[in-house]
Amino acid sequence: MDNFAAQVYTYVMQVPEGNVATYGDIAKLAGMSTYSRHVGKILSRLPKDSKLPWHRIINSKGEISLQGGRGEHQKQCLLDEGVFVSGKGKVALKQYRYKP
Numbered sequence: 001m002d003n004f005a006a007q008v009y010t011y012v013m014q015v016p017e018g019n020v021a022t023y024g025d026i027a028k029l030a031g032m033s034t035y036s037r038h039v040g041k042i043l044s045r046l047p048k049d050s051k052l053p054w055h056r057i058i059n060s061k062g063e064i065s066l067q068g069g070r071g072e073h074q075k076q077c078l079l080d081e082g083v084f085v086s087g088k089g090k091v092a093l094k095q096y097r098y099k100p
Contacts, residue, residue, distance in 0.1 A: 004030055008042050015056045017081045019098040020091055022060045029100065040065070056081075056098075064089035 007030035015021045023036035032038070043054045055077035059065045064074050064085070075085045083096050 004032060004035065004038065005042050007031065008039050009052060012043070012052055012054060012057060014100065015053060015098045017053075017056075018083060018096070020056050020058050020062075020078070020083060020093070020096050021098045022062075022093075023057060024060050025098070026057060036060070058091055062091045062093040064091075 008026055011026050011029040012021075023039040024033070026039045027033055027035040030039075039057070043052075043057060046052055046054055055074045064071050064078075066074055071089060075089060078085050078091065083091055085091055
């Protein structure tokens with residue numbers, strides 16, 4: 001595993017239950033502010049049994065980027081943690097965004 005991926009995992013683990021962060025937030029924390037797409041790729045490669053709270057990471061518009069079943073699963077995980085997600089998959093970043 002490369003150093004950037006290790007940092008991504010570390011910062012994703014720090015996002016507390018009931019909060020979200022954007023791909024860009026995680027990239028910036030990991031010292032590579034322009035690597036938000038890379039954060040998405042790293043998270044997309046997680047094994048199904050991963051304990052990493054990947055579902056707390058959303059796009060810069062405050063939306064769930066995943067489509068279909070995975071998007072619905074992400075939405076349900078967030079709802080279970082008390083994060084309100086609109087019917088269109090949008091989260092109020094002002095309210096739920098993690099600020100380390």
